[in-house]
Amino acid sequence: xxxxxxxxxxxxxxxxxxxxxxxxxxxxxxxxxxxxxxxxxxxxxxxxxxxxxxxxxxxxxxxxxxxxxxxxxxxxxxxxxxxxxxxxxxxxxxxxxxxxxxxxxxxxxxxxxxxxxxxxxxxxxxxxxxxxxxxxxxxxxxxxxxxxxxxxxxxxxxxxxxxxxxxxxxxxxxx
Amino acid sequence: xxxxxxxxxxxxxxxxxxxxxxxxxxxxxxxxxxxxxxxxxxxxxxxxxxxxxxxxxxxxxxxxxxxxxxxxxxxxxxxxxxxxxxxxxxxxxxxxxxxxxxxxxxxxxxxxxxxxxxxxxxxxxxxxxxxxxxxxxxxxxxxxxxxxxxxxxxxxxxxxxxxxxxxxxxxxxxxxxxxxxxxxxxxxxxxxxxxxxxxxxxxxxxxxxxxxxxxxxxxxxxxxxxxxxxxxxxxxxxxxxxxxxxxxxxxxxxxxxxxxxxxxxxxxxxxxxxxxxxxxxxxxxxxxxxxxxxxxxxxxxxxxxxxxxxxxxxxxxxxxx
Amino acid sequence: xxxxxxxxxxxxxxxxxxxxxxxxxxxxxxxxxxxxxxxxxxxxxxxxxxxxxxxxxxxxxxxxxxxxxxxxxxxxxxxxxxxxxxxxxxxxxxxxxxxxxxxxxxxxxxxxxxxxxxxxxxxxxxxxxxxxxxxxxxxxxxxxxxxxxxxxxxxxxxxxxxxxxxxxxxxxxxxxxxxxxxxxxxxxxxxxxxxxxxxxxxxxxxxxxxxxxxxxxxxxxxxxxxxxxxxxxxxxxxxxxxxxxxxxxxxxxxxxxxxxxxxxxxxxxxxxxxxxxxxxxxxxxxxxxxxxxxxxxxxxxxxxxxxxxxxxxxxxxxxxxxxxxxxxxxxxxxxxxxxxxxxxxxxxxxxxxxxxxxxxxxxxxxxxxx
Numbered sequence: 061x062x063x064x065x066x067x068x069x070x071x072x073x074x075x076x077x078x079x080x081x082x083x084x085x086x087x088x089x090x091x092x093x094x095x096x097x098x099x100x101x102x103x104x105x106x107x108x109x110x111x112x113x114x115x116x117x118x119x120x121x122x123x124x125x126x127x128x129x130x131x132x133x134x135x136x137x138x139x140x141x142x143x144x145x146x147x148x149x150x151x152x153x154x155x156x157x158x159x160x161x162x163x164x165x166x167x168x169x170x171x172x173x174x175x176x177x178x179x180x181x182x183x184x185x186x187x188x189x190x191x192x193x194x195x196x197x198x199x200x201x202x203x204x205x206x207x208x209x210x211x212x213x214x215x216x217x218x219x220x221x222x223x224x225x226x227x228x229x230x231x232x233x234x235x
Numbered sequence: 236x237x238x239x240x241x242x243x244x245x246x247x248x249x250x251x252x253x254x255x256x257x258x259x260x261x262x263x264x265x266x267x268x269x270x271x272x273x274x275x276x277x278x279x280x281x282x283x284x285x286x287x288x289x290x291x292x293x294x295x296x297x298x299x300x301x302x303x304x305x306x307x308x309x310x311x312x313x314x315x316x317x318x319x320x321x322x323x324x325x326x327x328x329x330x331x332x333x334x335x336x337x338x339x340x341x342x343x344x345x346x347x348x349x350x351x352x353x354x355x356x357x358x359x360x361x362x363x364x365x366x367x368x369x370x371x372x373x374x375x376x377x378x379x380x381x382x383x384x385x386x387x388x389x390x391x392x393x394x395x396x397x398x399x400x401x402x403x404x405x406x407x408x409x410x411x412x413x414x415x416x417x418x419x420x421x422x423x424x425x426x427x428x429x430x431x432x433x434x435x436x437x438x439x440x441x442x443x444x445x446x447x448x449x450x451x452x453x454x455x456x457x458x459x460x461x462x463x464x465x466x467x468x469x470x471x472x473x474x475x476x477x478x479x480x481x482x483x484x485x486x487x488x489x490x491x492x493x494x495x496x497x498x499x500x501x502x503x504x505x506x507x508x509x510x511x512x513x514x515x516x517x518x519x520x521x522x523x524x525x526x527x528x529x530x531x532x533x534x535x536x537x538x539x540x541x542x543x544x545x546x547x548x549x550x551x552x553x554x555x556x
Numbered sequence: 557x558x559x560x561x562x563x564x565x566x567x568x569x570x571x572x573x574x575x576x577x578x579x580x581x582x583x584x585x586x587x588x589x590x591x592x593x594x595x596x597x598x599x600x601x602x603x604x605x606x607x608x609x610x611x612x613x614x615x616x617x618x619x620x621x622x623x624x625x626x627x628x629x630x631x632x633x634x635x636x637x638x639x640x641x642x643x644x645x646x647x648x649x650x651x652x653x654x655x656x657x658x659x660x661x662x663x664x665x666x667x668x669x670x671x672x673x674x675x676x677x678x679x680x681x682x683x684x685x686x687x688x689x690x691x692x693x694x695x696x697x698x699x700x701x702x703x704x705x706x707x708x709x710x711x712x713x714x715x716x717x718x719x720x721x722x723x724x725x726x727x728x729x730x731x732x733x734x735x736x737x738x739x740x741x742x743x744x745x746x747x748x749x750x751x752x753x754x755x756x757x758x759x760x761x762x763x764x765x766x767x768x769x770x771x772x773x774x775x776x777x778x779x780x781x782x783x784x785x786x787x788x789x790x791x792x793x794x795x796x797x798x799x800x801x802x803x804x805x806x807x808x809x810x811x812x813x814x815x816x817x818x819x820x821x822x823x824x825x826x827x828x829x830x831x832x833x834x835x836x837x838x839x840x841x842x843x844x845x846x847x848x849x850x851x852x853x854x855x856x857x858x859x860x861x862x863x864x865x866x867x868x869x870x871x872x873x874x875x876x877x878x879x880x881x882x883x884x885x886x887x888x889x890x891x892x893x894x895x896x897x898x899x900x901x902x903x904x905x906x907x908x909x910x911x912x913x914x915x916x917x918x919x920x921x922x923x924x925x926x
Contacts, residue, residue, distance in 0.1 A: 092731075333617075344622070
């Protein structure tokens with residue numbers, strides 16, 4: 061079973077990212093579950109979402125304790141949240157950042173989702189959309205296939221800019 | 236004037252009358268009151284019960300294609316005891332707070348089925364002003380297509396005459412043994428605040444008036460409300476044969492005003508119009524009722540003031556163009 | 557057609573397909589997505605039902621009762637305090653013999669305000685005459701809601717059915733969902749006592765001491781008859797749609813010495829604990845209790861039984877543990893865990909089994925108890 065923890069802030073679409081990832085995994089013929097963990101649903105508060113992917117039905121509901129992959133959609137949450145908590149030895153980090161960030165002991169993957177979203181004019185109510193482009197980065201990392209990522213995005217959003225931004229993230233993500 | 240002619244209107248003709256300095260259309264419900272009885276012989280009502288009398292005329296106006304929704308109140312018992320029922324239309328008994336909400340569901344279902352069955356809540360004052368007020372307000376606000384009738388004996392009659400929000404200032408009940416110290420809740424103003432297309436007041440002593448108002452209410456789509464004063468021998472403490480007399484005194488003293496509000500326009504009914512010209516002294520109404528025996532001077536003063544203010548207010552409102 | 561859906565969405569989708577004529581509901585966390593989804597289906601024309609946005613849960617059940625007695629299919633959903641607020645009317649619904657289906661998203665009771673999973677809310681309704689089932693996956697939430705309508709409306713039942721799903725743990729989790737074409741799986745409702753103005757009757761009026769008990773017995777008689785109806789419905793569901801359900805879901809119980817029993821999502825995660833225990837040589841199995849009312853016959857003879865209660869009856873004990881003890885005449889190790897959404901993992905559950913002290917009760921997370 062592959063476990064992913066996604067860190068973001070309320071209102072940024074972290075929950076949707078989890079859903080898209082699970083949907084893409086489903087398209088890949090896998091079993092996937094996704095779950096947000098939040099208390100009061102407040103914009104701006106740190107939010108965590110969990111995704112589990114496996115070849116067999118997943119029977120676990122409790123929180124992911126030792127993820128294989130940590131995704132940080134909003135680096136500012138790191139001020140108050142230990143995003144690396146529980147990350148498995150040999151685990152990976154995917155971070156939305158314009159500048160190359162490194163986390164000692166873990167393979168870190170950087171992608172400027174915010175920059176890509178702004179460039180592709182993927183903006184809603186003044187906020188850059190991060191949850192569709194991140195699928196592209198995840199596909200590049202091999203978590204889901206590129207075709208399934210696109211199918212998942214198209215299944216949820218009609219605006220093709222979402223797919224374009226995901227393709228950009230696929231190309232521009234750097235290890 | 237909006238009338239739905241596919242509902243059971245017993246409206247026979249409309250004609251123009253000269254009223255004041257204007258011609259206006261007055262809808263006159265002239266049909267004879269049908270002879271068919273929907274209240275049969277085995278009720279458990281007290282002798283002199285206003286509610287039984289009222290319900291007879293409500294059902295005559297509404298006819299057989301009617302369902303009564305009845306929350307906990309005297310009528311729950313008056314129907315009789317299983318396996319008998321005294322009422323010859325379906326009666327859906329429901330919990331105390333729930334009548335209007337139950338009616339909401341029922342009328343939606345009938346509409347879904349394309350049926351035009353009248354849904355009438357028939358509730359006491361407790362189930363309307365107090366515990367039932369939330370569901371009534373909700374049903375009104377949602378535009379529920381039903382008629383809500385509150386028959387008001389100004390106390391929780393079914394449980395032995397405890398005070399309700401409808402109990403008048405100064406009245407003795409089992410829980411206000413020396414007289415209620417706060418005033419009657421104005422449920423008509425609360426109902427009016429929901430922008431009802433039709434609402435009215437009535438009194439069991441004027442059954443023809445009840446009949447006409449129910450018939451008219453049932454021609455409206457959406458929520459309608461009729462508040463009926465129901466003098467109650469055990470509750471008001473007067474001899475059982477004097478129920479009609481009590482009702483007439485209530486109206487003639489101006490303590491109870493008969494009126495209609497149609498699309499927000501007030502028209503005072505004939506008996507109250509007459510009363511307002513020269514109302515009987517309030518004492519004439521209070522004195523025969525044991526519940527007002529020994530009422531203190533202050534409360535009496537307040538009652539009189541309220542009565543007088545109310546009559547002025549209603550007269551002024553009616554005079555508005 | 558497979559897609560990712562939350563437990564709440566799965567319930568709403570099943571309701572859309574069952575097509576109740578009237579839905580009356582009041583929002584409460586964590587049920588709100590059910591209510592909002594249905595409202596959306598209705599206003600967008602995907603669901604030709606009438607939706608009443610009532611002003612309280614008490615009124616929600618009252619409205620379902622008013623609609624139901626005309627003979628139409630009805631649905632509502634609630635949780636915790638909403639369920640408790642309608643308690644008077646849930647009793648009424650069962651007594652009125654109305655096949656209302658209600659989704660209850662299990663949530664704890666305040667004070668303090670806690671919005672996470674606990675079963676005490678629904679278990680406090682266990683005496684009302686409602687049938688009760690607890691589901692553990694998004695798929696099961698969908699399947700069971702479809703079945704609930706058919707079971708409730710069966711002429712031998714005519715009692716309301718409550719479908720329970722864990723707040724947040726199941727209501728908000730996204731899992732794969734395979735929807736079906738129900739076809740004629742849910743037959744049209746024929747309510748024998750529906751209002752008929754051509755044959756007027758009084759409903760629920762004054763009933764004396766010489767008669768009332770007969771009506772109470774009738775509820776129980778139908779509750780007993782529902783066992784066969786549930787079984788037949790679940791068999792037909794399996795035949796048509798390929799997924800099998802029963803009063804319990806058993807995992808590796810055949811040769812087990814110790815059985816771990818739980819309801820809802822804990823009952824599903826328990827299977828992971830069983831695999832761990834088996835690797836250690838402990839012959840454990842899990843039994844997820846689905847139907848709580850009518851309470852099923854459980855075959856626990858000769859086994860050690862560990863029961864996890866995500867609920868409590870103060871001054872008495874875990875409700876599930878005690879019902880099992882009373883009905884199955886066996887001793888249990890009773891663990892109180894998961895209250896208010898308390899995290900309980902498969903590792904914790906494996907430890908409950910390892911540490912079991914038969915005949916005692918233990919509160920997870922509370923030291924020095926029992």
